[in-house]
Amino acid sequence: MNATRSPPLLNTLTPSRRTGFNRAFAAVYTCAILALFYRHTQTLISSKTLVSFYVTLALSVSDLILAFMWANGQAFRMRPVYRKEFPDNIEKVVNTSDLPGLDVFICTADPYKEPPMSVVNTALSVMAYDYPTDKISLYVSDDGGSAFTLFAFIEAARFAAHWLPYCRENDIAKRSPDEYFATNYSRSSETEKIKLMYESMKMKVKHVVGKGEVSEEYITGDEDREAFRKWSSDGFSRQNHPAVVQVLLDKNKDKDITGHCLPNLVYVSRQKSKTSPHHFKAGALNVLVRVSAAMTNAPVILTLDCDMYSNDPRTPLRAMCYVLDPEIQKNLAYIQFPQEFHGLNKNDIYACENKRLFKVHPVGFDGLSGPNYLGTGCFIRRRALFGDPSTMISPETKDLSLDFVVNQPITAPSVLELAHRVAGCNYENRTKWGSKIGFRYGSLVEDYYTGYHMKCEGWRSVFCYPEKPAFLGDVPFNLLDVLGQNKRWAIGLLEVAFSRYSTIAYGVKAMGLLMGLGYSYYAFWPIYAIPVTTYSYLPQLALLHGVSIFPKVSEPWFLLYMFLFLGAYGQDLLEFVIDGGTIQRWWSDQRMWMMRGLSCYLFGLTEFFLNSIGIPTEGFNVTSKVTDDEQSKRYEQGLFEFRVASPLFVTLATAALINLSSFILGIINFLNGNNREGLLMQLVLTGLIVMNCVPIYQAMVLRSNKGKMPIKTSISGAILASVVYVMASPFSK
Ligand SMILES: O=c1ccn([C@@H]2O[C@H](COP(=O)(O)OP(=O)(O)O[C@H]3O[C@H](CO)[C@@H](O)[C@H](O)[C@H]3O)[C@@H](O)[C@H]2O)c(=O)[nH]1
């Protein structure tokens, strides 16, 4: 008998059962697309009037874009895979003391949009990981340069001495205090005590933020006083201040109340000056890469946004199931967890779950060379930040290099001196940071861009999608924030699409066809604006004038259109539901796709082109994580929030009005029996868009609460709609 013992299993990989169907369907659908273009060409050649020529041309361009995006999207369908990991087996593979060190990076950028207490909650949830405490170091990057955030963390460091042993001893599942105290926790005198402690810390922080300064009475030690003195120096502002690196917990010195060690906790606010570029989050992360190299230099880094707390204390062990797997290890750059969210309303009206982006597509990518980097919830091997798998690029100084062993305490003067130096705003001048090493500069979606470069260098990644969410994050709670966030993404993605590293040329060459297509799907995402806008105006304007632009119901081409339409939407719905989505949420998702196409993608495209001819635009606009009670109530009720007068809403109002008038007139004509067969498809399409626009009509006229659309916006929308109508007058000829 063959008696070789197989090593304990750390992870498995199973191809999805949908693969065969996906491939067959793609083949059929391709034929249908070809047939469509055959028809377009024919119509174009035989068009008798200028109007019909332009209409066909516009439809052809739109369909070409849709077909291009469809082809890109097939990359995710060719080889989806599901992984499973077995964290219980980790102990059989390594001794706990041999587990790799973990440096956790948490980014925050604005104490008003990202309240310090919620950043603290994220930090505490990670500090309490079920992972050897002496292996965890937390680095908090504060781009807001805020004394409040530092103050909150000084308090949190104290609270951690109680919270960590409490979680350990009671085996608490939710280790973010806010989340824990919001559940039905078991009440005991110990719990009440710790809750009181937590509440009093919260009050203190609230007080300080409310007062607008950290006053003397709140400062306890000389060390803290020294730190806060920096803020009172001349000209200290968010955009202009020296580097602040403050060690709040040192694992070699600080103990919790049971005498167990505490993880390192370091507050970092990099130097800022108005004259040097700071590269937003990527710049902040690179500072943390260097500061942590100087202090602990752990081989594995976890990047987290301040709005994503840990929901499962065993997450690092899961990640280690891949880090420690000799089969995968060599080319493995990172292990990405999905972005999942708490507090979504029932139907997720703003489609913030982004199911495709954060779950379905990474599963698809994983069967190729791995998911994209999603910016948060990602365990990155430090090595992957320094050149491709075979040639390591060393940083400019030896004491930041990968093999540098830090043998001094993190509070040693020389270590602190180095940490301050590498957090300086001119440190990166004439170095490879941001271009060849670290997180990459040049795109507002630094996560996408960095992951993309790693893939081009030959690294691979793994998607870890456990049943219980590993991290839970905040979503924007109002439409303007959602559209603003998507506009930032749109601009960032276009920056990649039209750079010399374009996914479609450079990417395909470096990563192979399917990976290149998958990345192109995102790089070119915002151009969905063109077909969405065309299909939301053209058929409707034609319908208003009684002009038919789609095949008649009795023509065979009608069936082709039906197949293309129902096939695409049907497959999309199927994937959404298989991943656990509801039909209502899918409906919201397609509606938001349309709304984004009509507003933020369009604006993103415009801003990007303005930008590229030298007209500056706004940069990284941090999404607000705060909401008032009234607004949350409306969100809970599933009401769209329009409230502010924004140009992003004007285009939505315009499209909504055009569709409504076209639909009403279309119905009247239909009932009168005018050209029923020829106009039916236009009528149905318009009807569907009108259904999607119901929240807009409600916000314009039916609602009385604060979330309704400002009169100014509605009127602008109406004026624009009239202009569009007049421009479409050639249809009547
Ligand atoms: O100059 C900046 C700007 C932002 N951030 C941080 O970046 C994170 C993400 O910002 P957020 O406003 O929450 O943006 P989202 O759109 O929610 O973030 C998504 O998109 C970003 C890229 O646009 C990625 O960086 C994120 O990981 C990804 O979750 C937050 O922790 C911020 O504090 C900084 O540290 N410095």
Ligand SMILES: [Mn+2]
């Ligand atoms: Mn966020």
